[in-house]
Amino acid sequence: MPTLFRLATGFAVRFLLPASLLIASCGFVGRKVLAQSRSVKDEPAPSSKPDTQSDAWGESERLRILALRLRPGQDLRQQIEEFVKGRKIRTGFILTAVGSLRSATIRLADQKDPTTFAGKFEIVSLVGTLGQDGVHLHIAIADSSGKTVGGHLVNGCLIYTTAEIVIGEARGLRFSREQDKETGYKELRIRSSE
Numbered sequence: 001m002p003t004l005f006r007l008a009t010g011f012a013v014r015f016l017l018p019a020s021l022l023i024a025s026c027g028f029v030g031r032k033v034l035a036q037s038r039s040v041k042d043e044p045a046p047s048s049k050p051d052t053q054s055d056a057w058g059e060s061e062r063l064r065i066l067a068l069r070l071r072p073g074q075d076l077r078q079q080i081e082e083f084v085k086g087r088k089i090r091t092g093f094i095l096t097a098v099g100s101l102r103s104a105t106i107r108l109a110d111q112k113d114p115t116t117f118a119g120k121f122e123i124v125s126l127v128g129t130l131g132q133d134g135v136h137l138h139i140a141i142a143d144s145s146g147k148t149v150g151g152h153l154v155n156g157c158l159i160y161t162t163a164e165i166v167i168g169e170a171r172g173l174r175f176s177r178e179q180d181k182e183t184g185y186k187e188l189r190i191r192s193s194e
Contacts, residue, residue, distance in 0.1 A: 058173045059172075062171035067164070068163075072159050095167060099159060100122055101157050101158060102158050103157070104116070106151040106152060106157070111151075115151075120143070125150065126140075131174075136152075137152070172193060175188060175190060176188075
């Protein structure tokens with residue numbers, strides 16, 4: 001057994017360790033090497049795009065990150081919309097968010113009208129896209145028993161203690177919302193801004 005151990009250790013030191021040091025010296029272990037060796041621009045176009053429309057997908061290699069903290073009593077959606085307009089965010093998306101609500105108004109799946117929930121809630125998820133002509137946000141909240149509910153974020157979600165929101169913006173793209181004949185809703189359109 002000791003001989004096998006020495007052989008395995010010798011192999012690891014001789015071959016694996018130098019390779020891992022090489023990868024580590026290139027930067028962000030693994031991912032950086034892949035990014036350097038295979039640029040997104042060099043990749044062939046996907047064989048099947050998400051949609052045949054040219055405005056259904058886009059690509060950006062530049063990212064701006066913004067952070068926002070909301071205070072008690074502020075309306076979550078209204079404050080996000082004001083922040084997006086004020087900072088002229090054209091292609092934003094929620095990277096992460098945590099916080100709490102003292103009341104929540106959410107439009108549940110397949111419902112026309114929103115539902116208001118009374119009580120204290122933790123924000124367990126907030127996701128969506130942000131642009132100058134509209135936002136599309138979904139939220140999931142949990143009450144003190146752990147019951148979770150989620151849907152479209154609408155006005156009426158009031159901050160209890162705080163909301164900490166980190167927003168990313170993909171530079172080089174432009175989001176817009178336009179009426180979609182197929183769905184009947186204003187849907188996301190993605191275009192290059194360069």
